[in-house]
Amino acid sequence: MKLRALPAVFAAIVALTAGAAAFDMELSPYNVVNGLSGKLKSVGSDTMHHxxxxxxxxxxxxxxxxSIELIGKGSNTAPPALLSGEAQLGPMSRQMTPDEIGAFEAKYGYKPTAVLVAIxxxxxxxxxDNPLQCISMEQIERVFAADPxxxxxxxxxxxxxxxxxxxWATKPIDMQSRNNLSGTYKYFKQHVLGGGDFKDVVQMQVGSEAVVSEVAKDKYAMGYSGIGYKTADVRAVPLNSGKSCYEATFDNTYSKKYPLARGLYIYVLKxxxxxxxTLSGEFVKYVLSKDGQTQAKRGGYYPITRNIREHELTRLGLLASAR
Structure with a gap:
């Protein structure tokens, strides 16, 4: 089974830095401005909710x-919330589809902007307690797919x-998945199942934490979720990418040796x-600063590099004020 490429935007931005050893993680701290007030609302990804x-x-x-109101029921809820004006921020664990982008262009005359905020x-x-040491992409597909x-x-x-x-030999694999409102579900369906359907017996969970919780309770379970939801009661199995098995580490993720690497995004209307x-811009500047990326690490995700930060701030016209 051929490994699928990283999403185009993530791959292009990561390519700004060549080689894991060269990654520049020295980010500037957030510059505080005076008199900022107002309300922000964020609707979108469950994976990114914490x-x-x-x-x-x-x-x-x-x-x-x-004041900031947060609703995290799944990436599928972000585009309609932004489109209707309900929210200014739309966190998504996947990129928008052409149809979702097209709806924005039809209403506003321009595309929504995806800001890469973590990896x-x-x-x-x-x-x-499961002794499985490695699994291939083909094997994962054959576990979850209705018609592998x-x-x-x-x-x-x-x-x-x-x-x-x-x-273990005769024990069935109890499969845990996110539900179809989830960007994680869509990402897995596209990049692991090749767009195919899940087996009918796969159990669909409403949240990333719920998937991990079910695996922690069931000795014979397997599930998928973001690395930020890892707990002491589960193991993240290394993935076979060609000739070797790779753990989901920072270096392996950025160097693309780990095949299920993805960007996490906040969509904004610009x-x-x-x-x-101003309010959305300052929030994005905070997220992309040293302060915000320290929080990304605290949440269990991998921070962006200096090159990625400057690339994203430049696109938004915020680089000069963020230095």
Whole structure:
């Protein structure tokens, strides 16, 4: 089974820095402005909800006269909330589809702007006592897909078919997934299942935390979720990318050796002929600063590089004021 490429925007931006050893992580601190007040509303990704909470708390500690409302029910909820004007911020764990972008262009005459705010490794989780040492992309597809394309179309249903022996050999794999409102669900469906359907027996969960919780409770379960949701009760299984197995580390994610690397985005509405609104702009500047990226690490995700930060701020017309 051929490994699928990283999403285009993420891959292009990561390519700004060549090689993990060369990554420049020295980010500038956030520059506080005077008299900032107002209301922000964020609607979107569940995967990013905890991270958005950390960013909102940090931002409001600087600006007590700013209120931020957060709703995190899934990436699919971000585009309509932005389109209707309900929200100024739309966190998404995937990029918008052409249809979603087209709806914005039809209404506003310009595309929504995706700001890359952190990097995630989509982890394949098993129970902490599970001895599975490595799994390939083809094997993951054969576990979750209703009609797998890999392995001659043969489905994998037991742990023994993944090479486990003893008590594990005949035990069925209990599969945990996000529901179809989730950007993580869409990402997995596209990049692992090749657009195919899930098995009917896959259990759909409303949140990333719920997926990990179910795997932690079930010795024979397997699920997928962002690396930021890893706990002591589960293991993130290394993925086989060619000839070797790679853990979901920072270096492996940025160097693209780990095949399920993705960007995390906050979408904003910005007319290319006008400056971004002050409150949204300051929030984005905070998120992309040393202060905000420290919160990204605290939330379990991987921070952006200096090159990525400057690239994103330049696109938004915010670089000069952020230095």
């Amino acid at each position: 991270e958005m909470e950390l960013w909102a708390e940090g931002f409001q500690s600087i600006y007590p006269n700013v 995630d490794a989509l982890a394949i989780y098993v129970h902490k 394309k890999g392995g001659g179309g043969k489905s994998i249903r037991t742990w023994g078919e993944l090479g486990l022996t003893g008590e 007319d290319p002929k006008k400056p971004i609104d």
